[in-house]
Amino acid sequence: MSTNDVDVLVVGAGFAGLYSVHRAHNEGWSVVGIDAAPEVGGTWYWNRYPGARCDVESMDYSYSFDEELQSEWRWSERYATQPEILSYIQHVADRFDLRRHYQFETRVTQARFDETASRWVVRTDTGKEYRARFLFLATGSLSAPKIPDIAGFEDFEGEVYMTSSWPATDPDVSGKRVGVIGTGSSGIQCIPILAEQAEQLTVFQRSANFSVPAFNRPVDDDEWEQALADYPERRRLSWAGGAGSPHVSHPGDPLAMNDEERRQVLEEWWQRGGVLFGKTFANQLVDRKINDFARDYAVERIRAIVQDPTVADDLVPTDHPIGTKRICTDSGYFETFNRDNVELVNLRRDPIEMITPWGIQTAQGAHKLDVLVLATGFDAMTGALTRIDIEGPRGDRIADTWGNGPLTYLGMGIPGFPNMFSLSGAGSPSVLANMVLTGEQQVNWLVDLIHYCDEHGHTEVEARLDAAKAWGDHLDEVASATLFVDANSWYMGANIEGKTRGFMPYLGGFATYGALCDEARDQGYAGFVLGS
Numbered sequence: 231m232s233t234n235d236v237d238v239l240v241v242g243a244g245f246a247g248l249y250s251v252h253r254a255h256n257e258g259w260s261v262v263g264i265d266a267a268p269e270v271g272g273t274w275y276w277n278r279y280p281g282a283r284c285d286v287e288s289m290d291y292s293y294s295f296d297e298e299l300q301s302e303w304r305w306s307e308r309y310a311t312q313p314e315i316l317s318y319i320q321h322v323a324d325r326f327d328l329r330r331h332y333q334f335e336t337r338v339t340q341a342r343f344d345e346t347a348s349r350w351v352v353r354t355d356t357g358k359e360y361r362a363r364f365l366f367l368a369t370g371s372l373s374a375p376k377i378p379d380i381a382g383f384e385d386f387e388g389e390v391y392m393t394s395s396w397p398a399t400d401p402d403v404s405g406k407r408v409g410v411i412g413t414g415s416s417g418i419q420c421i422p423i424l425a426e427q428a429e430q431l432t433v434f435q436r437s438a439n440f441s442v443p444a445f446n447r448p449v450d451d452d453e454w455e456q457a458l459a460d461y462p463e464r465r466r467l468s469w470a471g472g473a474g475s476p477h478v479s480h481p482g483d484p485l486a487m488n489d490e491e492r493r494q495v496l497e498e499w500w501q502r503g504g505v506l507f508g509k510t511f512a513n514q515l516v517d518r519k520i521n522d523f524a525r526d527y528a529v530e531r532i533r534a535i536v537q538d539p540t541v542a543d544d545l546v547p548t549d550h551p552i553g554t555k556r557i558c559t560d561s562g563y564f565e566t567f568n569r570d571n572v573e574l575v576n577l578r579r580d581p582i583e584m585i586t587p588w589g590i591q592t593a594q595g596a597h598k599l600d601v602l603v604l605a606t607g608f609d610a611m612t613g614a615l616t617r618i619d620i621e622g623p624r625g626d627r628i629a630d631t632w633g634n635g636p637l638t639y640l641g642m643g644i645p646g647f648p649n650m651f652s653l654s655g656a657g658s659p660s661v662l663a664n665m666v667l668t669g670e671q672q673v674n675w676l677v678d679l680i681h682y683c684d685e686h687g688h689t690e691v692e693a694r695l696d697a698a699k700a701w702g703d704h705l706d707e708v709a710s711a712t713l714f715v716d717a718n719s720w721y722m723g724a725n726i727e728g729k730t731r732g733f734m735p736y737l738g739g740f741a742t743y744g745a746l747c748d749e750a751r752d753q754g755y756a757g758f759v760l761g762s
């Protein structure tokens with residue numbers, strides 16, 4: 231068994247992981263990155279299902295740390311496709327020569343803290359072992375797929391594909407009967423395309439979701455030139471914003487508007503597309519009455535598209551305020567249900583009894599399938615970490631520490647686990663903000679922290695339990711003042727049976743979070759135990 235001893239070991243080659251490696255190397259630290267995939271990309275490597283596309287505009291969903299990088303990469307569409315985002319990440323890896331630091335096709339299986347040397351000992355599934363002063367877990371919030379526990383699954387004799395690990399070569403589904411389980415963002419993006427390719431498509435929907443058209447379009451040269459000129463201001467607004475993007479809500483009070491005025495605003499924000507509709511009014515996710523204005527408008531749009539009123543009834547979400555599950559961003563989703571070759575099965579009325587060798591048997595019918603697509607989501611925010619066997623110096627195990635929900639200080643430090651940090655995950659704005667900028671902000675902050683430790687002779691830095699508990703209380707307090715806690719969402723851990731419920735990301739806003747991190751730094755990192 232060979233051993234590598236480095237300053238920083240980064241798990242993950244997505245946005246946060248690559249930037250960690252880049253920063254660590256530039257600071258003159260030895261660094262190694264590890265990723266299970268054969269290539270950089272993180273979530274954008276794995277989620278290559280047809281129609282995969284980001285729901286944050288490309289101009290914003292890209293690194294801000296290098297002016298030249300920012301201006302030399304030309305995005306072709308308002309919302310980039312998965313292949314274009316993956317090409318961008320590959321370009322970044324090449325441009326900054328990051329691949330040479332990585333071990334690909336390697337999964338981290340175990341990490342133990344060696345107290346005598348203040349080093350993490352990290353083991354992998356290839357047998358290779360590493361030692362590192364600092365462990366950065368850039369493992370992704372949506373990277374541990376959830377495989378549904380449905381009787382008979384193993385017996386299915388057709389092809390099975392998961393949106394979260396779609397084959398590199400697109401399977402040919404033409405002339406085939408395809409079934410899709412799951413109608414979250416992934417299902418809603420691939421369903422229209424699979425419907426065009428397949429002979430017959432059956433959508434098995436347990437929960438209807440709100441989806442707003444992306445109104446995607448190519449970016450022409452004039453628009454691009456203007457966008458480049460506006461970039462500094464766009465970035466300034468993003469760093470100062472609640473979600474790491476330059477967009478804001480309408481300044482008016484919807485309760486003081488008449489129906490026509492409100493409608494005009496809703497129409498305008500609808501046309502902005504996708505998740506942006508979720509922030510039409512400032513208090514939309516706090517005040518039920520305001521939420522209902524947006525909700526009623528979205529329902530009206532669904533009913534205007536779907537021709538069969540019974541199918542439309544089934545496609546209207548009834549179990550959560552709009553936006554409390556991530557609003558999906560689609561291209562032709564509801565229109566798909568007007569096609570002759572598409573059938574919607576409402577699992578709340580007609581539940582799956584079992585998967586059989588030939589397809590899916592529901593309470594009311596037999597659905598013969600050649601292909602089964604699982605768009606069933608993830609063990610979000612905690613799954614990627616708790617699936618690694620991590621043990622701290624006093625015997626704390628991450629699966630236990632996070633057994634009742636993720637416990638973090640500022641979303642990065644975890645009590646019981648010195649010199650180990652979580653990135654773009656639970657306890658930080660992460661999935662509610664721009665993941666690329668969140669990664670930059672956290673990595674920059676951690677680099678400062680490591681410098682501080684070095685300058686003051688601290689070889690160990692560990693989040694204090696009381697600081698983490700106070701941070702958790704703050705998270706709960708902020709979340710419980712919103713409507714988010716009313717939804718059975720993956721934000722709440724509600725999509726995984728037995729998972730403790732609690733709102734996992736930080737809802738206080740991206741800029742506020744950054745300011746709180748800076749305040750902690752300026753106070754000498756009082757939320758950490760610093761020692762040697």
Ligand code: N01
Pocket residue numbers: 283284285286372378379380411412413414415416417419434435436437556559577605606607608661720725
């Ligand atoms: O996963 P999901 P996702 N039987 O958890 C259903 C990001 N993302 O991969 O709600 C039947 O949202 C489940 O039903 P229910 C984005 O943040 C972004 O689609 O549990 N159905 C649900 O319908 C997003 O929120 C982009 O009742 C079962 C679906 O599977 C997040 O990733 C694109 C089931 C899972 O939906 C996750 O999205 C894609 C069962 N046993 C993803 N188990 C963009 O940027 C689960 N389901 C656009």
